[in-house]
Amino acid sequence: MQAGCGSGWHNRRETPTDMPPSSTANTAQTLTGGRVYRYYDFVMAAFVTVLLCSNLIGAAKAAQVTLPVLGPVTFGAGVLFFPVSYIFGDVLTEVYGYGRDRRAVWAGFAALAFATFMSLVVLRMPVAPFMADYQKSLEDVFGNTWRIAMGSLIAFCCGSFANSYVLAKMKLWTGGRWLWTRTIGSTLAGELVDSSLFYVIAFYGIWPLEKVVQVAIAQYVLKTGWEVVMTPVTYKVVAFLKAAEHEDWFDRGTDFTPFRVRV
Numbered sequence: 001m002q003a004g005c006g007s008g009w010h011n012r013r014e015t016p017t018d019m020p021p022s023s024t025a026n027t028a029q030t031l032t033g034g035r036v037y038r039y040y041d042f043v044m045a046a047f048v049t050v051l052l053c054s055n056l057i058g059a060a061k062a063a064q065v066t067l068p069v070l071g072p073v074t075f076g077a078g079v080l081f082f083p084v085s086y087i088f089g090d091v092l093t094e095v096y097g098y099g100r101d102r103r104a105v106w107a108g109f110a111a112l113a114f115a116t117f118m119s120l121v122v123l124r125m126p127v128a129p130f131m132a133d134y135q136k137s138l139e140d141v142f143g144n145t146w147r148i149a150m151g152s153l154i155a156f157c158c159g160s161f162a163n164s165y166v167l168a169k170m171k172l173w174t175g176g177r178w179l180w181t182r183t184i185g186s187t188l189a190g191e192l193v194d195s196s197l198f199y200v201i202a203f204y205g206i207w208p209l210e211k212v213v214q215v216a217i218a219q220y221v222l223k224t225g226w227e228v229v230m231t232p233v234t235y236k237v238v239a240f241l242k243a244a245e246h247e248d249w250f251d252r253g254t255d256f257t258p259f260r261v262r263v
Contacts, residue, residue, distance in 0.1 A: 092164075094171065095238060122142075152202075195220040200216075
């Protein structure tokens with residue numbers, strides 16, 4: 001992969017001849033493409049945290065609000081927070097490149113898969129007598145059916161990779177200009193994949209087809225609307241990280257396969 005710089009600096013790649021002797025043993029640099037960033041780990045941790053919370057906490061409640069013209073609109077409460085993971089995905093790809101966002105996506109997938117497995121095991125364990133009254137509540141909150149759990153995992157992974165790929169390609173096409181076009185454009189693509197896959201996998205054959213389509217469209221509009229609203233925040237975060245990290249990655253020559261974790 002090649003690094004590009006739309007802001008006037010040139011990314012420096014350390015080699016063994018100009019690295020301090022003690023840093024030659026730093027395997028983290030090898031795994032992440034020769035650079036150690038100040039804020040990358042924090043952004044990835046925030047990405048995984050939002051993903052887990054929105055899927056485990058937000059998914060347990062259906063909320064309803066009354067909107068002008070539309071009237072009552074019902075949606076999963078997690079919709080308010082899950083799109084934030086796409087904003088982090090935009091930031092990771094825009095600043096650090098597709099390869100490093102791919103690592104974050106797989107980290108999120110692993111965390112979500114483990115949380116799903118842990119929920120299954122914990123709920124199947126024999127309950128203590130004094131907790132018997134709470135068992136049903138726990139199952140209501142954390143007892144996702146296998147179709148919902150599988151839909152969440154597949155939709156997240158495919159949607160996130162679609163989001164990152166579109167943003168990386170649009171950055172090359174625009175020469176790094178017009179950030180808003182690729183953050184919104186990539187989210188339109190990623191959320192379309194996510195919402196379509198999730199509702200088909202989780203509810204096709206259980207809900208009437210028209211209901212599946214109706215809810216999927218409502219979720220898609222709400223999620224992408226969040227990206228538009230959060231665009232000024234995305235601009236500020238991207239500008240801060242590019243200046244702090246001295247990085248503005250362009251994915252020229254990148255291997256866009258999703259099936260690897262190395263940068």
